[in-house]
Amino acid sequence: MPWVSLVILLALLEYSLFGALVSRARGRFGIKAPAITGNPEFERYFRVQQNTLEHLIILIPSMIIFAWYLSAIGSVVLGLVFVVARGFYAYTYVKEPASRHYPAVISGLVTMILLLGGLVGAVLRLI
Amino acid sequence: MPWVSLVILLALLEYSLFGALVSRARGRFGIKAPAITGNPEFERYFRVQQNTLEHLIILIPSMIIFAWYLSAIGSVVLGLVFVVARGFYAYTYVKEPASRHYPAVISGLVTMILLLGGLVGAVLRLI
Amino acid sequence: MPWVSLVILLALLEYSLFGALVSRARGRFGIKAPAITGNPEFERYFRVQQNTLEHLIILIPSMIIFAWYLSAIGSVVLGLVFVVARGFYAYTYVKEPASRHYPAVISGLVTMILLLGGLVGAVLRLI
Numbered sequence: 001m002p003w004v005s006l007v008i009l010l011a012l013l014e015y016s017l018f019g020a021l022v023s024r025a026r027g028r029f030g031i032k033a034p035a036i037t038g039n040p041e042f043e044r045y046f047r048v049q050q051n052t053l054e055h056l057i058i059l060i061p062s063m064i065i066f067a068w069y070l071s072a073i074g075s076v077v078l079g080l081v082f083v084v085a086r087g088f089y090a091y092t093y094v095k096e097p098a099s100r101h102y103p104a105v106i107s108g109l110v111t112m113i114l115l116l117g118g119l120v121g122a123v124l125r126l127i
Numbered sequence: 128m129p130w131v132s133l134v135i136l137l138a139l140l141e142y143s144l145f146g147a148l149v150s151r152a153r154g155r156f157g158i159k160a161p162a163i164t165g166n167p168e169f170e171r172y173f174r175v176q177q178n179t180l181e182h183l184i185i186l187i188p189s190m191i192i193f194a195w196y197l198s199a200i201g202s203v204v205l206g207l208v209f210v211v212a213r214g215f216y217a218y219t220y221v222k223e224p225a226s227r228h229y230p231a232v233i234s235g236l237v238t239m240i241l242l243l244g245g246l247v248g249a250v251l252r253l254i
Numbered sequence: 255m256p257w258v259s260l261v262i263l264l265a266l267l268e269y270s271l272f273g274a275l276v277s278r279a280r281g282r283f284g285i286k287a288p289a290i291t292g293n294p295e296f297e298r299y300f301r302v303q304q305n306t307l308e309h310l311i312i313l314i315p316s317m318i319i320f321a322w323y324l325s326a327i328g329s330v331v332l333g334l335v336f337v338v339a340r341g342f343y344a345y346t347y348v349k350e351p352a353s354r355h356y357p358a359v360i361s362g363l364v365t366m367i368l369l370l371g372g373l374v375g376a377v378l379r380l381i
Binding site: 049057 | 307322
């Protein structure tokens with residue numbers, strides 16, 4: 001489980017970086033809190049952070065359950081793919097929102113594999 | 128704990144479905160990323176997903192701690208009630224926001240019971 | 255671990271309170287769901303809740319991993335500092351957004367210490 005913990009924390013570190021980029025974008029594009037709209041480029045940074053949060057709430061419990069009931073190595077590898085795909089997602093989204101397609105699909109797919117794999121693993125344990 | 132894991136993953140699967148409905152609503156109502164406003168019906172789908180996320184961050188740790196320190200069966204049953212209530216919540220919110228009242232109250236109540244029950248369980252373990 | 259669980263649930267209880275304040279602010283400032291904008295004071299309450307969520311997704315796994323691999327007492331103390339700082343954060347943000355600076359910095363710092371400390375702890379376990 002230390003490897004699983006490590007990858008979870010790496011994903012959270014990447015997410016913290018996305019949060020820091022939102023703070024910097026607030027200053028750069030003059031979007032004063034509590035506003036979250038008003039500049040399309042600021043909104044891209046904001047959506048990168050929010051969309052990653054929406055994935056992490058699924059990813060973290062799924063990685064742990066997948067590691068418990070199916071495969072710890074599988075959980076670690078899929079988690080690392082998520083971290084890399086999210087990096088590309090952030091980069092492409094900020095450059096041009098439409099170009100985020102493939103990184104978004106890959107990180108979404110990895111998240112669903114972990115979720116469904118954990119579900120299969122938990123069911124196998126029960127039957 | 129496999130039952131608790133199973134219900135957590137069911138709640139996350141339902142949440143993934145809400146996320147997929149937001150993606151579909153983006154296309155259907157022509158809301159291009161990064162925008163999250165501009166069409167009231169799109170905003171309903173978006174708020175269903177967001178509000179469920181706001182509950183899951185409480186639900187998941189609370190279910191685990193409730194199961195550890197108070198009752199695993201109780202955690203599983205309350206978790207299932209949450210999943211069902213959230214289904215009704217999504218259905219009613221999208222149809223007519225005001226009609227989401229009872230499903231919202233029930234899923235909020237279940238979440239608070241798990242949180243406060245976990246708190247009681249952890250305190251009982253300490254004294 | 256019961257102490258760690260207790261502090262996690264306290265943070266979630268505080269977060270639930272922020273959610274309840276958003277509901278009350280919806281009524282008070284006449285912001286009907288699904289709208290999340292339209293009144294700057296409502297938006298402050300809303301951002302307090304959202305920003306706390308953005309921190310909790312990091313805080314909770316980090317507190318657990320920090321407690322496992324580095325120090326349970328350290329995790330409990332840092333978690334309590336977070337809860338107190340977030341209370342001040344909410345209070346200052348609602349009064350005057352710019353005055354949230356120090357509570358925001360402190361709760362952000364505590365979150366990063368837990369994340370990086372957990373990372374160090376997990377790496378030490380592996381080598």
